[in-house]
Amino acid sequence: MLERSLVALEYNFVQEQLSQYAMCGLGKQAALTMRPFANRQEAEHALAALDECLRCLLRAGAPPFGGITDIRSDLKRAKIGGTLSAERLLAIARVIQGGRGVRQYVVRAGELTELVHLPELIEPMFDARRTEQEIRQAIDEDAQVLDNASDELRRLRGERRRAEGEVRRVLERMLRSHQKMLQEPIVAMRGSYFCLPVRVEHKNQVGGIVRDVSSSGSTVFIEPQAVVDISNRVRELLLLEEREIERILMRLSVLVGEVADELHSNVFILETVDLWFAKAGYARTLDAKRPTLTEGVWRLHGAVHPQLAADGVPADIELGGSFHLLIVTGPNTGGKTVTLKTVGLLTLMAMSGCFLPTRRESEVGFCANIFVDIGDEQSIEQSLSTFSSHMKNIIQMLAEVEADSLVLLDELGAGTDPAEGSALAVAILNRLAAVGCRVIATTHYAELKGYAFQNDSAMNASMEFDVASLRPTYRLLIGVPGRSNALAIAMRLGLPEDILAEARTHVAESDMRVEDLIAKLEQAKRDAEEAQEQAALARDEMLQLRANWEEKAARQAKELADERQKAQREVRALIEKSQRESEQIIRELRSMRGQTGIKDHELVELRKGLEQLAPPTESLRQAGKGGGKRVQAGARVRVLSLGQKGDVVDVSSDGKSATVQLGLMRMKVDVADLEILQEKQQAETSIRHTRKGVQKDVRMELDVRGETVEESILRIDKYLDDAVVSGLSRVVIIHGKGTGALKNAIRRHLQHHAQVKNTQTGSAGEGGDGVTIVSVRI
Template sequence: MLERSLKALEYPYIQEQLSSYAMCSLGKQAAAEMSPFQNITEANRELDAVDECLRCILRAGGPPFGGITDIRTDLRRAEIGGTLSADRILAVARLIQGGRAFRQYVSRAAELTELVHLPELTEGMVDAKRTEQEIAHAISDDGQVLDHASEQLHRLRSERRRAEGEVRTVLDRMLRANQKLLQEPIIAMRGTYFCLPVRVEHKNQIRGVVRDVSSSGSTVFIEPQAVVDISNRVRELQVLEEQEIERILFKLSQIIAEVAPDLRVNVNILQTIDLWFAKASYARALDAKRPTLTDNVWRLHGARHPQLNKDAVPVDVELGDRFHLLIVTGPNTGGKTVTLKTVGLLTLMAMSGCFLPTKRESEVGFSTEIFVDIGDEQSIEQSLSTFSSHMNNIIHMLSTVRPDSLVLLDELGAGTDPAEGSALAIAILDRLSSIGCRVIATTHYAELKGYAFQNENAMNASMEFDVESLRPTYRLLVGVPGRSNALAIAERLGLPRDILEEARAHVAESDIHVEELIGKLEQANREADRAFAEASAEREATKRLRDEWETKTSRLEQELATEREKARRETQQLVERAQRESEQIIRELRQMRHEAGVKDHELVELRKSLEGLSPEPEQGHASGKRSNQGKRLSVGARVKVLSLGQKGDVVEVAGDGSHATVQLGLMRMKVDASDLEILQEKAEEQVVRHTRKSPAKDIRMELDVRGETVEDAIMRIDKYLDDAVVSGLARVVIIHGKGTGALRNAIRRHLGRHPQVKTSQAAGLGEGGDGATVVTVRI
């Protein structure tokens, strides 16, 4: 990319902004060296990575870059055998620690959002924990070499501290003994020497070495002879200590040199990631949207120049699909140049992997080169006029421009005679159009407005101007050429009418018609914008009402389902309670079965009839509606009572079909027809006999009471006859046996006066003879 184009489009401003959002010196350096990518694949990968970083910031917070600095110079020094200072060695340890903290951050963030590029990049980092531990053992957090860095250093420092303690002990003793000879009772340091401030008249009374004299000459600083030897030992120990520290630092430097290649990889990775996060933070601050990179097609929606941001009027720009040339006209200070720079800078940002300050997601064409000719390029040094400077730039463009290039031309053909300038501008646009590159050009020439109408690859656009307020609105109107507005502005400012009329007389009639047509187009465009805004508002209101209606409907359906489920649970609880009670009764009846005459299989049948009352969860009827199409509600039909969730048989249907009587196990109830779902029709003729009563269970044609007592047998016979009546059995046989005849005679006497017995007589030879009695039941 041409350096001149980057500067003209204010690309360094974006680099400065990203540098301010970088969290360490590595990211700041990367931002300063940033440039657009050379192919669309790399740019898309960068956009993906920035998108990941933005999601990490929003869901996991900012990354931990504290303590990370650029140590590449230190690594080179260690590799060539140099010795690093304690501070620089500590910086290496902090980078190792920072890299580990960042990998842990990526692991946590990966649990909150889907990540691809960050984990892939951090996998290449090496955790030199052993090197970090070696450094931490020898260097403190404030960059000082610790005593236990080596045994020799610990011994030397301990010995030095003891010697310094002896010096102070001797000096303290001499202070107390010679207070009258001293200017002040203190120990004074002169360089590395411990001295006493002795009055000059008593200097010969203290034996020692004079190390300094005060400016007034009244005080002599004497190092007593008693501490001279000890002080010399202290200085000797200090030299040995410094040598040992140098040895320790050299050893640590060699350890660092062994892992220098790995650490250099870590630094490069962290630098890349810091730039990613800087781009993500900048996008968040601008409320920027991710662009879609295309092949030379621009669709910018509500684009703003990053330097103006919220103060800029958003512009919508389209280029490269329906037309390749966009010719922008309009008054000075109307925003043409800002629009030109906005398109160019946003293109550079998208190609650099940055999000764009647009109202919504936009499309940006990926260009191998962006050619720019903006501003006054007059050069006194080269004796070039503005026109000559512009021509030099354009000549260079025409020699290197390609079909996938973007060309931005400000005031094309300006700086010379209008007739020649407009002709030259048309010729240049023709050449660029034939090459096939994308061009945005601003101009004042009226001839270029007509050129856009004639060239099918070109489109007019203008910066809107409010004649009433005499102010530009800075809105870009694509498809509408701009008007000069000179006469209108002069009239609004109060120029005499006769001068205006004379000026209009000099304007060609065709130009007047064109101006009027452009005015009508502008008015129609504004009305279309207002209509679109109103339609959008109505659409939003309709959508809001629809959402409210759907929410209310969903809530009502949920409440209905809840109530139905509540009713089902209550019914289930009632049935369960009845089952528990029946179980209790059955247990008691089993204990009393010899007295009550009830057998186990009959008790089991009673319990099953209660289980049939248990409601079933509804399936496929969430709406509460039944599907009875093609089915007729008739006696004997198998139905489901929707409100109870139970199944049963229809035993009676009202004449008008509004309700029916349903047999549910042992329970019979009247149910509204709308609460019934027909599961299966029953058309057998014999069902008619059961319209009065429906059997609760199957009844055998004979009852055997042999071996039972009279009381038990009679109780069972009464129950049997009741069931026979319910089942519609007209003839039954009771087997009682012959025996002594007591049971037979008692049963026959009982049958003779039983209200449900029509006749009773001894059975024939084939049915048991005198050991059985045939009974005709009243049906």
């Protein structure tokens, strides 16, 4: 890649941005020296790795890079036999530890998301744990060599500390005995010598060696003769200690040198990992999308220059499909140069393995090289005009351009006579078209607008300009050439009409027709875009409505299935409860059979009848569905699934279900599960016959559980009337316990009822406080 193209497209901006997201010096340096990959496979590998790193950031957080620094120069020195300082050995140990932490992070992240490239990258990392342990055992976190680094060092330091202690004890005794002769009662260090600050007038009274004199001359620093020999021994031990430390550092350096190549590879891997995660952090900030690399085809959807990511106008750019040359026209400051730089810089980013600031996933052609001629590069020093500098770049470009190159030309043919400049621009475009490379060129020449119409491999484009506001919109319109808008702008600014009229007479009639045609094309394109946006909104609304409907239907289906299961469970529970109660009654009857005269075979028959209360079979359900008669309230029916008879109390509005009174139990069942035994009219006739004197079958219990107070009292009054007619002297009213409100209201009503002798609470076997036993007046 030409260095000049990288500079012209401001590639260094992306490098600097990436370096800010790096987590250690290795990644920062890698970002600042990053270059586009030489082949497409490497770039695609980097894009796939970046995709993995972005998922890791979202699910596992950032990797740990603490303690990782660039130690490559230290490794090189150790490899050739040099001795490393304690600080550099400690840095190497920290890099070994940090690399192990990064490796563990990748393993943990692999459990949260599928990873391929990261594990492949770190798999060859060398485990230098033994080297790290050797360094840690000899050097502490402050880069000081530990006493335990060797037996000799421990012995030397112990002896030195004892000697220094002896020196201090001697000096402390002299401080007490020579206190009047001292300037201060302290031990002063002068270099490596232990001295007493003696007043100058008493210097001859203290035997020893003068090591220093204060700046005022009033204090003499004397090393007492009593400690000279001991101090010399201390200095000798210090020298031996330094030699031992040097030997230890040399030994550790040799250990590092033995694994220098492996550690160098580890550093390169850590550098690559940091660069990948820096790209991922930058992509997350820009909300960038992963591009697809192609063979010479660009389809950028909503592309924005990285420097304008916050407020730039997205552009849809296409090149290399049905056309290889894109001729962009439009007014100055309309965004033509920004469009060129956006295409060039985003291509460099994709070739460098970076995601792109686009509205959605886009396609980018992989180029062998990018040739750029942007800006005014005239040079006074080299006596080059603007035109000459452009021509020099283009001449070099034409000599090196190939079919898989991208060429970006700003203001092609500018800086000279318009007629000659446009002719030269057409000739240059013809040469580039013959080579087969991809070209984006901006221009003001009207002749180049016609060039795109005549050349099948070329396409016009323009930067939209709002004449009403005299402002560019910075939108790229592909397929529509740009207008000059000079006369419109002049009229808008207030140029006299007579001057404008004369100017129009100087404009060729063909040019006027072309301008009008361009205006109509622009309007047609805007209308088509608005229609497309409205269609997209309508489609999205329809899809949302459909999704809501499907969700509602699924929810209703689930609720219906839940209700069915709940009803089945309730029915089964009622049956099981009835069976248990019936079994209890049978046991009581058996215990009383001597008194009642009931035989065992009769009890067996009763039990068989109870066993027929099993869960419904499919055959019974199918039989009920074929009845074909309409169920009405008041009809006498049989519930096929239960084998019980009852009366229809109510029918649902849709006619699909009915509420049936089954003795003490009232339940809602499907009409397909009912067999009509007696129509409504027949049931009413039967009731009338009963009223005329036929005895009515009245049960001994009335169940009002679940009803309101008003409903239950009305039913109780009617029930007591029927009981009197039937000659029942003792009846049971089942009201349940609940909160006690229904029970208390019924008992208060019965106390003043004309047909009630007395009431009492049911026994434990009869239902306890949940029932009331009523003695009826006959």
